[in-house]
Amino acid sequence: MNPEKETQQQDFPQYLCKMCGRCCKSITTEHTYEELQEMTINGSEAARVFIDLFKQYSSIEEARKHVPDQVDQVLNELGQQEGFDINKVTFYYCPYLSEDNRCGIYENRPECCKRAPNNPWSCMPPGCGFEGWQFEQREKIKKEVRKLKEYLIAAEAAAEDGIVPGKDISIDDLRKIVAQKISPWKKYGAELW
Numbered sequence: 400m401n402p403e404k405e406t407q408q409q410d411f412p413q414y415l416c417k418m419c420g421r422c423c424k425s426i427t428t429e430h431t432y433e434e435l436q437e438m439t440i441n442g443s444e445a446a447r448v449f450i451d452l453f454k455q456y457s458s459i460e461e462a463r464k465h466v467p468d469q470v471d472q473v474l475n476e477l478g479q480q481e482g483f484d485i486n487k488v489t490f491y492y493c494p495y496l497s498e499d500n501r502c503g504i505y506e507n508r509p510e511c512c513k514r515a516p517n518n519p520w521s522c523m524p525p526g527c528g529f530e531g532w533q534f535e536q537r538e539k540i541k542k543e544v545r546k547l548k549e550y551l552i553a554a555e556a557a558a559e560d561g562i563v564p565g566k567d568i569s570i571d572d573l574r575k576i577v578a579q580k581i582s583p584w585k586k587y588g589a590e591l592w
């Protein structure tokens with residue numbers, strides 16, 4: 400997205416945005432348009448906002464004319480996922496992006512825009528100003544996951560009668576807690592970190 404540089408937030412480095420506008424022109428979602436419509440009928444506010452705001456490109460080729468590098472990058476990434484079906488991929492653009500890549504509804508832009516890229520693994524366009532930041536965030540998370548795993552291994556080695564010494568907790572419960580903490584990162588390969 401293209402947040403204005405002057406509105407830096409302490410917890411999110413918006414100033415990193417180069418205002419190239421490509422992320423506002425190459426939006427995708429894991430859901431098909433029909434699924435989004437159904438989700439909207441079933442009360443999903445996020446799906447409603449998405450449908451209301453973004454417009455579909457008529458085809459992938461049409462999207463490629465506007466954001467070729469990002470379309471290829473997204474397709475390449477999706478292509479590595481099991482069950483990938485290119486016929487289910489739709490690219491969208493935002494009609495509120497101005498010609499100089501400013502957000503036309505900046506003060507009222509939806510939450511998904513305020514947070515973008517809200518995930519260190521979000522597929523941002525090549526050369527996006529957040530590339531380095533995303534890399535740092537990924538490394539931080541990997542380090543935390545490794546620390547948790549090391550802590551568990553040490554606790555397993557030290558456990559006596561199934562209890563973690565010095566803690567009022569069983570080693571089985573500790574395994575569950577660690578697994579739960581790691582679970583959000585599983586889809587990004589946390590089991591191998």
Ligand code: SF4
Binds near residue numbers: 401
């Ligand atoms: S792709 Fe990155 S640098 Fe370009 S507008 Fe979006 S967030 Fe900013």
Ligand code: SF4
Binds near residue numbers: 423495505
């Ligand atoms: S609402 Fe603004 S920030 Fe969000 S996609 Fe549209 S132009 Fe980009």
